[in-house]
Amino acid sequence: MKSKAIRIDRNGGPEELKLVEVDVGEPGPGEIRVRHHAVGLNFIDTYQRSGLYKLPMPLQLGMEAAGVVEAVGEGVSHLKQGDRVAYASQPPGAYCELRVMPARCVCRLPDAIDFETGAAMMLKGLTAQYLLKKTLPAEGLEPGDHILFHAAAGGVGLIACQWAKALGLQLIGTAGSDAKCQLALDHGAAHCINYSTGNFVEKVKEITGGKGVKVVYDSVGKDTWQGSLDCLRPLGLLAVFGNGSGPVPPIDLGLLAGKGSLYMTRPTLFTHLATRESTQAMANDLFEVVGSGAVKIPIDQRYKLEDVQQAHRDLEARKTTGCTILTL
Incomplete structure (x- = not known):
């Protein structure tokens, strides 16, 4: 055959x-x-x-x-x-x-x-499922919580925007153009940041009143992981689940301590x-x-x-x- x-x-x-x-x-x-x-x-x-x-x-x-x-x-x-x-x-x-x-x-x-x-x-869809349902910060996620999701207009991102909204979460997306940001918003993102024209760390802090988010879901990797850590509140979780811009380099664990006892994971489907x-x-x-x-x-x-x-x-x-x- x-x-x-x-x-x-x-x-x-x-x-x-x-x-x-x-x-x-x-x-x-x-x-x-x-x-x-x-x-x-x-x-x-x-x-x-x-x-x-x-x-x-x-x-x-x-x-x-x-x-x-x-x-x-x-x-x-x-x-x-x-x-x-x-x-x-x-x-x-x-x-x-x-x-x-x-x-x-x-x-x-x-x-x-x-x-x-x-x-x-x-x-x-199964990636969005394990992220939103299983890859959770130490303090858990509750309706109303802010989360940050990079590449929100991509395949996983647009599913996550909708699913997060169904769960009552306030998803802050990032994307590389105004058109892609609008797409994420149309699919349920509460906010979307055009990272080509603005600093996503500053925007996240502004949206969350300076607190930061409990979790960042990052499929971009090398270009975003440091900024992602800066978006987290104490005890927050960075879940790097992809390498769109290249892999994350080795890091000093002391960095996680200095930024508020942060967690970091590299999960796979x-x-x-x-x-x-x-x-x-x-x-x-x-x-x-x-x-x-x-x-x-x-x-x-x-x-x-x-x-x-x-x-x-x-x-x-x-x-x-x-x-x-x-x-x-």
Whole structure:
């Protein structure tokens, strides 16, 4: 059985992404074969392509998709042939028409959620879930609390803006243009700061009456982490969950002491998806909030699978907003 797929043979720029034809066999124990209807694009894909995250070569990229189960391997009990499914899963390999993959992180997709939405929302929506529900400051979060969320007009950010509002939180977003700030505000951010024209630390202090926020969710990394620490109130938490501008350098722990006994963590989604039970519980939470209409999944860009090089260029150039999918 043949499938179109996107593969790289070495790390590098978007030009390394090649359209190839691969053989797809039968699922083994604990595996399924799934035919994709849509594939999600994420910033982590660019980290894997560039070599920031090292993986064996050749590498088929892609961490999330939605489609239909074609075959089920031995020992898989939560899925059957014909099920509509969506996933965010390791190992990579979603940039394709058809694949065999571990069944553990694959979840049945509710009938009310279409394939494009399913493909766009799993990795980003589950990331927003573990951040807002599980990556919490020592004093917890209560309705009315201010939080700071960088890249608020991105895929994770626009989901987080809506979810935070549903939880009663006052989300302060940052973005790189007035248009992106307006997008975050339209999706539920209480405030949004254009970091290209203003100092986000000063603006956060102004918004919070000098107190600062309990938690900063930072996917930008190198360019923002120091300012993020300065936005925190004592005992606050900085959660760096991405490296959009590069990784955070080694830090002196005394810095955290001097700024008010701060906490700092580098969480990953796949730690939270380590078991079948945790994956399903998180997905159920996401399906519920999307199904209720409290969170809408903004798909702002669509590219054909064979146009994936341009999709990566646009993503890295910060030309995208919301979610991006590859169509088949």
